[in-house]
Amino acid sequence: MGRFIKGIMGGFSGKVGNIVGGNWRGISYMRSLSERRNYTPTEKQLMQRARFAYAVSFLQPIHPVVRVGYRNQASQQSPLNAALAHVLKKVVEGEYPDYRINYASLEMAKGLLPGPQHPAVQLQDQTLTFTWRDGAAILKDYGDNQVLLLAIGDGIYPSYSIGEAVRNDGQATLAIPDAQTGTVLHTYLAFLAVNGNSVSNSYYVGEVSL
Structure with a gap:
């Protein structure tokens, strides 16, 4: 997860592609969505x-x-x-x-x-x-x-x-x-x-x- 003070258009909240943005205690952050694992255990x-x-x-x-x-x-x-x-x-x-x-x-x-x-x-x-x-x-x-x-x-x-x-x-x-x-x-x-x-x-x- 990454944090930033101000992006190109300021902080954002929500999902854009596989990136999620939000704000926690006044700190803007970005993180990527975790990949779904689709497999059958052995x-x-x-x-x-x-x-x-x-x-x-x-x-x-x-x-x-x-x-x-x-x-x-x-x-x-x-x-x-x-x-x-x-x-x-x-x-x-x-x-x-x-x-x-x-x-x-x-x-x-x-x-x-x-x-x-x-x-x-x-x-x-x-x-x-x-x-x-x-x-x-x-x-x-x-x-x-x-x-x-x-x-x-x-x-x-x-x-x-x-x-x-x-x-x-x-x-x-x-x-x-x-x-x-x-x-x-x-x-x-x-x-x-x-x-x-x-x-x-x-x-x-x-x-x-x-």
């Missing part, structure tokens, strides 16, 4: 688009989690795009149109903070209880780290928690929505610095059957 392009759409739909419900968990991985892109690149590369499996999620390969956070030691999870009365046992040295320097929790699975809306507990607590709980008996949840745990500038790698705690 089968490979359709497959790539479907895989991309599948990955995006998977990430949308956990956007608040990856926005925090990938904030340090996004020097040239948004946290969501960084997470999307990870999901497309390591998490989405299968062939078109039967894609599936490899939950054990999912990382909801990537960073340099110490991760949890001896993490575990138990389910009781629709509540997941996460536990960990960090050493005294880690707790001394990182005890105020906030806790990130995630539970996700096929056919159930994900449940997550950000900052409702701290590393010093040694445990944190996460309520889950109602789901059919036998539904498998995949659980994850990570830590976030109080200032929000750094996170730990997430840890895949394991599966829980409802």
